[in-house]
Amino acid sequence: MEKVKDWDKKTLITELTQGKEFVNKLKNQFDPLASPEKCDLLLEKILSSLDKSLSILNWKVFNGTKDPFSCCSTISDLGSLRDQGQNKKRKILQKWSKQVRISGTGLESFNHDDGYSWRKYGQKDILGTNHPRAYYRCTHRNTQSCLATKQVQKSDEDPLVFEVTYKGRHSCKASQSSIFISYEDQKANCNKNQCQLKKQKVGNQKVEKLNIKEKAFPFTPLKCESQNAQFFANSIEPFTSPIESESMYLSLLPTQEEEEFEMDMILQSSESDRTEFIWTPTSVNNSPFCADWDLSVDDPSLMVDISEYFT
């Protein structure tokens, strides 16, 4: 049993170390001449490492004593796991999910416009949930062999929240129309005060909000820094639809006040019809967001003591 713990620890450390290396490599890719494909590949690797790390932690906390990777049938990108001879049977596409909070009208006929055209192909009652799950696939599936799909399900806890799970990447032209803005351009945009870091109070929490004016979008990726944290957002599909928005906020909860971080995104289109996107990097999900946390251990606010998971 003790050996198993050691193995978990080692695997976790290895995964996190790999992730850090990929982040460092990615930093070097911010050369304007670097290819987007290279960046994309590195992002995939980072997400994979984070997923595996999270799955290990998740297994330790919530499950019994199974193989930590056994829960990976629900997480994204199992390529490297398949290389280890596991989970060969099932073809699994990259998968991530987000929660979308809506208010105002149109609750039942919720149709979240994420910039792509979707065609509903099924609906299913899911065991243990109060609301059916709807299945969508890309409209261009037949014409352009685009295999992207998404699932939408109303949350049981909050009827205003929809859980949207995306699978696969868009290969259709719609996805390629996204404008790629280089890091230099984004920096220039920020310099023109298109990015504003605000400290606001939301409820009882102090929240740092990055306000980016509409012209700064779509972006891939965006990097911004605050005093005690830095991150960049990568608008890998499907979230690239600031079309109807007047402003977008990325909020970063101060790590010293939170046991775990989360990243909120609020899209404001108008006072009466507001859509709130809540990104929650969970153990089984693969957020299209990539957080460029400075993993250096000399920043105590970013250190997480994982030892408790192994006791």
Add this chain to the structure above:
DNA sequence: TGGATTTGACCGAG
């Protein structure tokens, strides 16, 4: 009339 949605049937992983 053609594209989108609905819904029961079917398939396959676990």
Add this chain to the structure above:
DNA sequence: CTCGGTCAAATCCA
């Protein structure tokens, strides 16, 4: 065997 995901015929709608 169960249940989530997909298929495809029927139906809807602009």
